[in-house]
Amino acid sequence: MHSLRPLIALLSATAVAAPLRADAQTFEPLSTCVSSLRQELPAKVKPETFETFTRDAQDLRPVVDTATKTQPEFQLPIWDYIARRTDEQRVAQGRDIVKNEQAALASIQQRHGVDGATTVAVFGVETDYGRVRGAYPVIDATLSRACLNLQSAERKDHFFTALWLVQEGVVRVDEFKGSWAGAFGMTQFMPGTFAKYMSAADDKGRVDIIHSVPDALATTARYLRGLGWIEGVPWAVEVRVPPSVAQRWNATESEHGCLTQQSPVGKCRRVAEFAVDGVTRVDGQPLVRPNSLLGQQLEPSLNAALLMPAGAQGPAWLVTPNYQAIWRYNRADAYALAIGLLSDALRGSAPQRTPWPTDDAGLSRAEFRDLQAMLLRLGHCDVVVDGASGPKTSAAIRDEERKLGWVETGRGGQKVFIALKKSSAPEVACAAAVPASAPELAASAAASAASR
Known part of the structure; x- marks a missing residue:
C-alpha cells in the first residue's frame, strides 16, 4: 500500500541519517487547506466529525515533506537494506509466527490465494512484526499529506476515510496512530486502502489490524490478490544471465510494470523466450523443469521480467506478476525484493546465491547494534543501541572514519565494523544511557508506508 516512493537509488546511507524535521520550506496556514477540504466533504463524513478533528489538528506537513525525501528504500545501498530486513532474527521470529498462526494462515490462503510466508514477510518488513508502527495521529498525517497536494484525489480520500473510520467506530481515535504518511496497523495500510480491502480472519465481522495478527494478515492477502497475485506462482527465480541479455532486458522499478499485462510488452517476455536466449536458474538448471521435479515451477507462457537491481555484476532474478503485486504494495524494488527473499527464508527455500557486487557488505541488525555499542565505548555517548540507522x-561513524583516514560516509558496513572491533582505542565512559528517540526507532518502518 505504499506507493509513494519508488525506491532505489543505491545511494549512501548518510541521507537516511537526516532527522525528520522541518526545513526552510514554508507553507500556507493549515486552516486555508482545511477550508478548501470542507468544501469537498463527502456524504459519508458528517460535518461535526470534520470540525471535531480538524479544529486542533497538528500540522505535520514539514515532517511529511522531509520524510518523503529520505525514505530508506531510495537512500540505502540495496545490500544494506536487504541485510537488515532479512537477517536471522527476523527470519526466526517470522517462522514462529508462521507456526503459531498456522490455522489462520491456511484459512487465509484458501480464501485469498496468498501463501502464509508472503503475508508474514510483509508483516516483518513493514513493522518488524508489530514492533514499529509509528506514533503520528493518522488523521493529522493524512490531512497534512493531502494539504501538500490538494490536486490528489487519492490523498484526500485517505484523509476523509480516516475521519470515517473513527466516526463509524471502526478504529478508536486514541489508537489511530501510524506512520508520517498515515499508514497504520500491523501491516501498515493507508485508510482508503484499508476500507476497500479489510478482511477478517474469521466470521466475527469487525476487522482489527491494530490488535489482531490474523486480521492484518488476511487484509494483506486480500490486498495482494487485488494487486494481481496469482496463486501457486513463485515471486521470482534467481537466474544466470548472458551479458547480452542482461544489457537489453534488465528492468528496474517502473520498467517491470508490464508484468500487470496479460501479453508481454516493453521489457517483459514469456519465460520460454528468456530460456531460448540462454537464461537459466542460478544453479544452471533450465528455467522450465519437468512437472515431476519438486520446487518452484515456471510455466513457459508466464509473463516475466529480468531484475538486476545492482547491475550486471550482481544477482539476477526472473520476476513474475507476483513480484509486481508486492512491488505495488510499496513501489520500490528494494522493498519488494526484501519481501520476496524473507518469504523464501520463511518457507525454507534456498537463499540468494549470487553475492552483491561490493567489498563492504551490509550488517544485520544484531551486527549494527554491536557497532553502536562499540561507538558508545569509544565515547560517542549520544548513540542509541537500537539497531536502527x-x-x-x-555522525559517530563519520567521526571514526575520519580518525581512520577514510572517506567520511556515515555508513555502517562490514569494513568499519571490523575496523572498530580491531581498534585498540581506550574505552570512554559515558555518563548515562540516552533514551531512544521515536524518529530513530521508527524511521525505517514508518518511511516505507507512503501510499497504502
Whole structure:
C-alpha cells in the first residue's frame, strides 16, 4: 500500500541519517487547506466529525515533506537494506509466527490465494512484526499529506476515510496512530486502502489490524490478490544471465510494470523466450523443469521480467506478476525484493546465491547494534543501541572514519565494523544511557508506508 516512493537509488546511507524535521520550506496556514477540504466533504463524513478533528489538528506537513525525501528504500545501498530486513532474527521470529498462526494462515490462503510466508514477510518488513508502527495521529498525517497536494484525489480520500473510520467506530481515535504518511496497523495500510480491502480472519465481522495478527494478515492477502497475485506462482527465480541479455532486458522499478499485462510488452517476455536466449536458474538448471521435479515451477507462457537491481555484476532474478503485486504494495524494488527473499527464508527455500557486487557488505541488525555499542565505548555517548540507522549513529561513524583516514560516509558496513572491533582505542565512559528517540526507532518502518 505504499506507493509513494519508488525506491532505489543505491545511494549512501548518510541521507537516511537526516532527522525528520522541518526545513526552510514554508507553507500556507493549515486552516486555508482545511477550508478548501470542507468544501469537498463527502456524504459519508458528517460535518461535526470534520470540525471535531480538524479544529486542533497538528500540522505535520514539514515532517511529511522531509520524510518523503529520505525514505530508506531510495537512500540505502540495496545490500544494506536487504541485510537488515532479512537477517536471522527476523527470519526466526517470522517462522514462529508462521507456526503459531498456522490455522489462520491456511484459512487465509484458501480464501485469498496468498501463501502464509508472503503475508508474514510483509508483516516483518513493514513493522518488524508489530514492533514499529509509528506514533503520528493518522488523521493529522493524512490531512497534512493531502494539504501538500490538494490536486490528489487519492490523498484526500485517505484523509476523509480516516475521519470515517473513527466516526463509524471502526478504529478508536486514541489508537489511530501510524506512520508520517498515515499508514497504520500491523501491516501498515493507508485508510482508503484499508476500507476497500479489510478482511477478517474469521466470521466475527469487525476487522482489527491494530490488535489482531490474523486480521492484518488476511487484509494483506486480500490486498495482494487485488494487486494481481496469482496463486501457486513463485515471486521470482534467481537466474544466470548472458551479458547480452542482461544489457537489453534488465528492468528496474517502473520498467517491470508490464508484468500487470496479460501479453508481454516493453521489457517483459514469456519465460520460454528468456530460456531460448540462454537464461537459466542460478544453479544452471533450465528455467522450465519437468512437472515431476519438486520446487518452484515456471510455466513457459508466464509473463516475466529480468531484475538486476545492482547491475550486471550482481544477482539476477526472473520476476513474475507476483513480484509486481508486492512491488505495488510499496513501489520500490528494494522493498519488494526484501519481501520476496524473507518469504523464501520463511518457507525454507534456498537463499540468494549470487553475492552483491561490493567489498563492504551490509550488517544485520544484531551486527549494527554491536557497532553502536562499540561507538558508545569509544565515547560517542549520544548513540542509541537500537539497531536502527539515525543521525547520531551516522555522525559517530563519520567521526571514526575520519580518525581512520577514510572517506567520511556515515555508513555502517562490514569494513568499519571490523575496523572498530580491531581498534585498540581506550574505552570512554559515558555518563548515562540516552533514551531512544521515536524518529530513530521508527524511521525505517514508518518511511516505507507512503501510499497504502
